[in-house]
Amino acid sequence: MALAIYDHGYRIQTPVRSLFQDRSVESLTETRRSRHIPGSEEHLAEDVDNFFHIDPDARKKQPAVSKDAGKAYEETLQAGKPKPIPILSASKIMTSPVQTITPENNLRQAWLIMEEHEISQLVVVTDENKPLGLITRQEIIDHGTDSTVTIAVTFQKRMIVAAPETELPQIATIFVDYPVTAIPVIDQGDKLQGIITRTDLIRLLINSAHIESWA
Known part of the structure; x- marks a missing residue:
C-alpha cells in the first residue's frame, strides 16, 4: 500500500480522487x-x-x-555535480509516537491535549488503538474549546493514510491536491505508526541542506 483511504476505521479500495474534492480547479488553472x-x-x-x-x-x-x-x-x-538527493519514505519523516484520543472523550479534553503538546490534530482511535479518523484544532474552535460535545459526533471519519514505505513525493502531492492537514501512517496490520503534517514538510524544506541525514 502506498496511499489508501480509511472510512470509519476500515480501509476501502476507492481512488482518493473520487472521495476527496480537489482544491479549486480555477485557482490551479490560474496558477x-x-x-x-x-x-x-x-x-x-x-x-x-x-x-x-x-x-x-x-x-x-x-x-x-x-x-x-x-x-x-x-x-x-x-x-x-551535486550528489542526488535520496527519496525519503514516510517512516523517515513522520512524527512518532502519535497523540491519540477516543471518540468518547469530549472536545475540551482534545483541546487540552493539543495545547499541551502544541499540535493541531489528534488521531481518533478505539480502545484497542485502531485508527478511526482525525480531529483538528479548527474543528474544536468551530464548536468551542470548552465544549463537552463528544468527539464521536464531530471528528473526520474519512482520511487519507500512508504506509511506512510511501515515498515523499506522493505524500507532498496529496497535501497540494487535497485540503488535508495531516496524513496518518498506518501499516498493513492497521497499526498506527506515525503521522505527517504540513508542518513536517515545511521543516523538511528548511532543513533540505542536511536531507542526506534523513535517508
Whole structure:
C-alpha cells in the first residue's frame, strides 16, 4: 500500500480522487497560467530556437577527441555535480509516537491535549488503538474549546493514510491536491505508526541542506 483511504476505521479500495474534492480547479488553472512565462519548460525549446541557430551537421564537423581526453572531461563533469538527493519514505519523516484520543472523550479534553503538546490534530482511535479518523484544532474552535460535545459526533471519519514505505513525493502531492492537514501512517496490520503534517514538510524544506541525514 502506498496511499489508501480509511472510512470509519476500515480501509476501502476507492481512488482518493473520487472521495476527496480537489482544491479549486480555477485557482490551479490560474496558477498554471502564471507559470507560462519565457524560460518555462513549455517555452524552452522555442526559446532555444530563437536565441541559437543549431546546425544539424555541427556534430559531424567537431574535431575528434581522444578517448583519454574524453574520459577526463566526463570525470571533471561528474566531480562538479551535486550528489542526488535520496527519496525519503514516510517512516523517515513522520512524527512518532502519535497523540491519540477516543471518540468518547469530549472536545475540551482534545483541546487540552493539543495545547499541551502544541499540535493541531489528534488521531481518533478505539480502545484497542485502531485508527478511526482525525480531529483538528479548527474543528474544536468551530464548536468551542470548552465544549463537552463528544468527539464521536464531530471528528473526520474519512482520511487519507500512508504506509511506512510511501515515498515523499506522493505524500507532498496529496497535501497540494487535497485540503488535508495531516496524513496518518498506518501499516498493513492497521497499526498506527506515525503521522505527517504540513508542518513536517515545511521543516523538511528548511532543513533540505542536511536531507542526506534523513535517508
